[in-house]
Amino acid sequence: MSTAIRGAADPVIRVEGLKKFYGETRAVDGVGFEVRGGTVFGLLGPNGAGKTTTVEVLEGLRTPDAGDVHVLGVDVVAHPDQLKPRIGVSLQTAALYPRLTVVEVLDLFRSFYGHGRPTDELVELMDLGEKRSTRTQNLSGGQRQRLSVALALVNDPELVFLDEPTTGMDPAARRALWDIVLGLKAEGRSILLTTHYMEEAEVLCDRIAIMDHGRILEEGTVEDLVSRRFKERAVRFDTIDALSDVKLSAMPGVTSVKHEDGAVLLYTSDVPATIGAVLDAAEVAGVEPANLAVRRATLEDVFLDLTGRALRD
Amino acid sequence: MKSFTRDRAALFWTLAFPLIFVVLFGSIFSGGNSDRTIGFADLDHSAGSAALQSAFDSIPNVKLVDGSEPDLLAKMRKGDVTAVIVVPTGYEATVTAKQAPADVTVYTDPSQSAADGATRQLVGFVLSEVNQAATGLPPAVEPSFQPVQTTDLTFISYLVPSILGMSLMQLGVFAAIPLVADRQKLILKRLQATPLRRWQLVGSNVLMRLLIAVVQTAIIVGVGSVAFHVQIAGSWLLIGSLILLGSLAFIALGYVIASFATTEESANGMTSAVQFPLMFLSGTFFPIDAMPDALRTVARALPLTYLGDGLRQVMVDGTPFSPLWLCFVVLIAWLVGCFTIAAKFFKWQ
Numbered sequence: 001m002s003t004a005i006r007g008a009a010d011p012v013i014r015v016e017g018l019k020k021f022y023g024e025t026r027a028v029d030g031v032g033f034e035v036r037g038g039t040v041f042g043l044l045g046p047n048g049a050g051k052t053t054t055v056e057v058l059e060g061l062r063t064p065d066a067g068d069v070h071v072l073g074v075d076v077v078a079h080p081d082q083l084k085p086r087i088g089v090s091l092q093t094a095a096l097y098p099r100l101t102v103v104e105v106l107d108l109f110r111s112f113y114g115h116g117r118p119t120d121e122l123v124e125l126m127d128l129g130e131k132r133s134t135r136t137q138n139l140s141g142g143q144r145q146r147l148s149v150a151l152a153l154v155n156d157p158e159l160v161f162l163d164e165p166t167t168g169m170d171p172a173a174r175r176a177l178w179d180i181v182l183g184l185k186a187e188g189r190s191i192l193l194t195t196h197y198m199e200e201a202e203v204l205c206d207r208i209a210i211m212d213h214g215r216i217l218e219e220g221t222v223e224d225l226v227s228r229r230f231k232e233r234a235v236r237f238d239t240i241d242a243l244s245d246v247k248l249s250a251m252p253g254v255t256s257v258k259h260e261d262g263a264v265l266l267y268t269s270d271v272p273a274t275i276g277a278v279l280d281a282a283e284v285a286g287v288e289p290a291n292l293a294v295r296r297a298t299l300e301d302v303f304l305d306l307t308g309r310a311l312r313d
Numbered sequence: 314m315k316s317f318t319r320d321r322a323a324l325f326w327t328l329a330f331p332l333i334f335v336v337l338f339g340s341i342f343s344g345g346n347s348d349r350t351i352g353f354a355d356l357d358h359s360a361g362s363a364a365l366q367s368a369f370d371s372i373p374n375v376k377l378v379d380g381s382e383p384d385l386l387a388k389m390r391k392g393d394v395t396a397v398i399v400v401p402t403g404y405e406a407t408v409t410a411k412q413a414p415a416d417v418t419v420y421t422d423p424s425q426s427a428a429d430g431a432t433r434q435l436v437g438f439v440l441s442e443v444n445q446a447a448t449g450l451p452p453a454v455e456p457s458f459q460p461v462q463t464t465d466l467t468f469i470s471y472l473v474p475s476i477l478g479m480s481l482m483q484l485g486v487f488a489a490i491p492l493v494a495d496r497q498k499l500i501l502k503r504l505q506a507t508p509l510r511r512w513q514l515v516g517s518n519v520l521m522r523l524l525i526a527v528v529q530t531a532i533i534v535g536v537g538s539v540a541f542h543v544q545i546a547g548s549w550l551l552i553g554s555l556i557l558l559g560s561l562a563f564i565a566l567g568y569v570i571a572s573f574a575t576t577e578e579s580a581n582g583m584t585s586a587v588q589f590p591l592m593f594l595s596g597t598f599f600p601i602d603a604m605p606d607a608l609r610t611v612a613r614a615l616p617l618t619y620l621g622d623g624l625r626q627v628m629v630d631g632t633p634f635s636p637l638w639l640c641f642v643v644l645i646a647w648l649v650g651c652f653t654i655a656a657k658f659f660k661w662q
Contacts, residue, residue, distance in 0.1 A: 059506050061662070083506065088504035095499035112507040151503075 011070075012037045012159050012190045015056060018067035020053050027053040028064070029214035035192060035207070040185050040252050042205035043194040043274035044299065046307075050214040051194040052092055055163050058192070059089050072159055086112055088157035092194075094148035098137035102128050102147055105136060106154060113155040125180065126150040139239045141168035150176065153184075160184060162193040166200060178203055198299040210303060217306045229305055235266040235274050237292040243278075251277040258304065267297070349431070352385030352397035353377045361405030365417075368439050369398070375435065389420060391586070396421045396432040451624045470544070473537035474624035475597040480529050481556060482617050484522055485563020485590050489570035493580035496571075502662050511661070521563055526560045534628075547627040551637075555627060558644045559620035565651030566616070572658035616647040 013035035020028040028050045035041040042050040056062045058071055060080030069076045074083040084291050096105055106119045123132050126146040132141060136147065145168055152160050162181070166174040184191055195201055201208050202222050209219040218225055239262055248257045253270030268274040271294055282289045353369065355362045370377050378385065378394055385397040399418040407415040421432050462546030495501050504514060509511075529604065537543040545552075570587060575579035594608060595601075595617035601609055612618045 061502060063504055081510075084506065084508045087506070089503070091499060091503055091506075093499055097495075097500060098498070109507065112504075112509040155507075232373035 009033060009074075010037050010306050013072040013192065014039070014068075015054075016068040018054065018057060019065045020050075020057060020062065021065050026157050026214045028057070029160050031067075031211070031214070031216055032038050033209050033216060033219055035190060037190050038185065038188050039206040040181065040191045040193065042201040042208040043192070044196065044198070044201050044208050044212055044303070045194075045211035046196055049211040051211055052163055054211070055161055055192065056193055059087065059227065060084060060162055076295050077140070085115075085155060086105055086240060088152035088155060088160040090145075090152040090160075090162045090165055092167070094144040096144060096147065096151075099135055100137070101135055103132045105147065106150060109151050110154045116155045117153060119154075122150045122153055126155070127176065138141070142170060142173045145169055146173070146177070149180070156265040157189065159190045159192070162191060164194055164196070166195070166197065174200070193214045202299055210299075210306060215269060218302065222299060223259070225299065225302050229297070229302050232299055233268065233271055233294050235268055235271060235278065235292070236263055236295060237278065237289040238262060240282060240285060240289065243281055247281065251281070258301075260304065263291070267299070303312055348405065349435075350376045350378055350394045351432070352388060352394040353379055354382040354385050354397065354399045355379070356382070357400050358403040359405035359494065361408050362400045363441060365400060365439075368443060372435065372439065376529065386420060389422070391464075396436075396531055398436065403542045449574075467605075469537070469541045470629045471600075472598075473533060474628045475621045477530060477533045477556075478559065478621035478624050479592055479593075479597045480533065481526055481559045481620065482563045483564070483588055485560055486520055486567045486570065486584055486591075488564050488567030489574060489584055490569070490577065490580045492571040493574045494577045496661065497575075497577055499662075504662060512554055515568075519561070521659055522564055523542055523560055525556070526556060530556055530630045543629065545628050546630050551627045552624065555620065555623045555640070555644075558641065559616075559624075562616055562620075562644045562648040562651065563641065565648050565655060568652045568655035568659060572655050572660070591615055594618075596621055619643040 013033070015034070017033045018028055018031040021028070023048075031050070031054055033041075040052060043053050043054060048133050053062065055196065057064045057067075058076060059067060060076050060083055061075060071083055072086055074086075076083055097108070100108065102123065102217060103119055106122055110116045110119060123129055128143065128146060128150065131143055136144065139147065145165060149162065149165055165181075166177055169177065178200065181191060181193070182224040193200075193204065205222065207219065207221055208225060209216045210225070211217065218228075220228065239259065243264075248266060250265065251266070251268075252273040253268040254266050254274055255269060256267045258265040258267070266274055266278070275292070275294070278289055278292070339624075352367065353366055354538070355366060366377065369375060378388070380388070382397070382399050385394060388394050389397050390417070397420040399420070401416055404415050404417070407413065408426045419436050474519065492501075501514075506513075534543075534545060540543060567584075570580060574583050590611075592598075594612050595615045596612060597617070601612045601618065601622075604612060619635060619640040622635055623637055623644075626637055626640075
């Protein structure tokens with residue numbers, strides 16, 4: 001299946017000091033990271049963080065203002081043409097000829113490469129069988145995304161770039177795509193994806209870089225990122241007005257207090273002691289804490305902690 | 314490079330539009346004056362008036378309708394007859410008396426100037442023959458009509474190469490719209506992420522348009538010669554190279570438009586802004602010599618002027634407006650100029 005399965009140690013992507021400015025806007029401002037072969041790497045961040053610009057430089061679609069970019073061992077800036085036959089690309093906005101059918105688009109794109117996967121196989125993989133003779137202009141948003149991902153696979157690429165692949169998909173379609181991505185990884189391919197869905201990143205990515213304002217704030221495995229910042233777990237409940245932040249932070253084990261969507265998050269090193277204190281304090285105030293839960297810190301917490309705002313702002 | 318046979322509607326219009334033009338103009342200008350129906354109200358009922366009637370009747374293309382004066386006038390108002398001739402009672406008597414001229418009333422419609430003029434000429438011609446017969450003298454001067462040089466250059470054979478030129482112009486200039494649309498839809502960007510080279514993309518687009526140009530030429534020339542008997546004289550090599558060069562020049566012009574239009578809508582607008590002046594100022598529908606001086610100066614700068622002129626010269630021995638070599642030189646100049654501009658300003662994203 002895969003044309004070349006690389007050793008896990010070889011980086012398929014190596015980026016150093018990447019900068020791209022648009023006039024005064026510093027879209028990408030000194031980004032560097034490595035992606036190892038056969039892994040899924042996620043660029044995570046809000047809209048406008050510079051994820052797409054970074055990916056488009058890696059794909060050879062944009063020329064950087066500064067930096068060293070090697071993809072699959074090819075210097076992308078100097079020799080983009082050597083790279084293109086070996087990568088698969090799905091742009092953030094599915095770019096499709098509106099009047100061609102699903103099968104026609106796939107065949108057309110396949111004709112650009114000297115090699116590739118059979119169109120029928122891709123149609124089946126992306127569950128587009130019913131739509132194979134439908135013009136792309138008549139596809140739904142999710143179907144267009146799926147076709148766009150299918151187009152990224154026509155040449156049986158070693159490395160696949162997926163820019164916001166699940167945007168516009170319903171939850172079922174999103175899960176189906178996750179399975180496909182994990183399947184690609186199982187075949188030994190490497191995947192770079194951007195997303196602003198934390199859950200997606202947690203499920204799919206071996207390593208993650210969190211981007212904001214053109215920079216990478218933190219990079220590592222999901223486990224790394226979470227435990228590096230939060231050794232504690234979080235006790236969560238709906239906000240109780242009688243309990244001020246001062247009172248909360250004085251509770252046993254609590255290291256920090258955060259608020260999120262009408263709920264309180266108490267990060268604590270001693271979960272039972274903190275819960276006991278919360279229940280006691282609530283009883284004194286004459287209320288019952290609603291939706292009380294304990295959870296491990298998530299990427300969402302990491303992002304909130306790094307940037308001071310929620311990801312989906 | 315490969316299959317770009319999308320956009321079936323546009324394809325249809327590219328081919329059908331000029332065809333409609335040829336057929337439309339062809340029918341208007343070639344068969345239009347065949348039937349002239351004239352009302353003839355004979356109030357005299359004499360041998361003289363009957364002779365007059367048969368004189369009119371003998372003219373080809375004229376159909377006489379008998380009737381009373383009010384009836385015929387009513388028909389004329391409805392448009393069934395183009396003119397009404399009334400021969401008054403006592404016509405023959407007046408003619409034989411030779412004292413005063415006999416009075417024949419002719420109703421015409423001056424608002425239809427072409428038909429009106431033709432009717433006046435016709436009536437004048439017949440009456441002068443009658444007058445002459447009445448006087449019994451041989452005519453002092455008699456015109457003898459000899460067709461000269463421009464043998465077969467009817468309006469339709471002027472039109473066929475002109476419309477071919479116009480179609481090639483539109484084919485080229487309209488290249489801008491799908492190109493800008495594809496850019497706007499990020500298709501050009503997506504293609505850039507494939508090994509497809511830019512020259513392959515441009516090459517396939519140009520090649521597709523040239524193929525359509527060949528089909529267009531075949532259809533227009535075919536219809537022109539089968540339906541309207543337009544003779545194609547001249548070398549196919551010259552015709553072919555003019556078509557090739559003209560198409561390329563206008564495709565390059567299309568790419569220039571695509572370089573400056575940012576949205577599909579603006580591409581549409583710019584295309585119209587370019588193609589309409591080209592269509593009407595380049596001698597497509599009427600000769601440039603008939604234009605006022607100022608417009609003629611403009612026409613002299615336009616590429617379609619030279620493509621149309623060249624095609625007319627080569628295809629139907631049309632009267633040259635410029636020497637053929639100049640047509641080639643101007644088209645090459647436009648091609649090179651547009652290519653340079655497009656190469657400099659065209660953006661892929």
